[in-house]
Amino acid sequence: MIRSDDTGKLVLRLALGILILLHGIAKITGGVGFVSNILVSHGLPGALAYLTYVGEIVAPVLLIIGLYTRPAAWITVINMLVAIWLVHMKDLGVIGKSGGWALELQGMFLFAALAVAFLGAGRFSVGGTGGKYN
Numbered sequence: 001m002i003r004s005d006d007t008g009k010l011v012l013r014l015a016l017g018i019l020i021l022l023h024g025i026a027k028i029t030g031g032v033g034f035v036s037n038i039l040v041s042h043g044l045p046g047a048l049a050y051l052t053y054v055g056e057i058v059a060p061v062l063l064i065i066g067l068y069t070r071p072a073a074w075i076t077v078i079n080m081l082v083a084i085w086l087v088h089m090k091d092l093g094v095i096g097k098s099g100g101w102a103l104e105l106q107g108m109f110l111f112a113a114l115a116v117a118f119l120g121a122g123r124f125s126v127g128g129t130g131g132k133y134n
Helices: 002-030 033-041 046-065 069-091 104-119
Strands: none
Touching (some): 002 033, 002 046, 046 069, 069 104
16 A cells, blocks of 8 residues: 555656746746736836746756655645746636636646655655655
């Protein structure tokens, strides 16, 4: 049972980390100007956009390798809450054309990150099961 639990944690960490990292890679190649403009439109400093790199590059890499997994997952939770607040609030209660929630992707990232934050990394990780941060 423990082996399948650890395998499930690995699958969840990899899926979440890889899929969020792809968004971060897009920000590396395209920049964070879009995020900066949105922050400024909400009365916040545009320089905060650079924190996107922490939420979409650093945290996902930590999730993938399983090091400081719980803090990385909480960073992802915060990143998703901020993204929903800044960009997607208008769609919070919207059902999409195909019948699903308009924020399915954002919601799945948010709740997967919450699950990892509570479950930890599991045995198949660089940090192992011994550390309180994994």
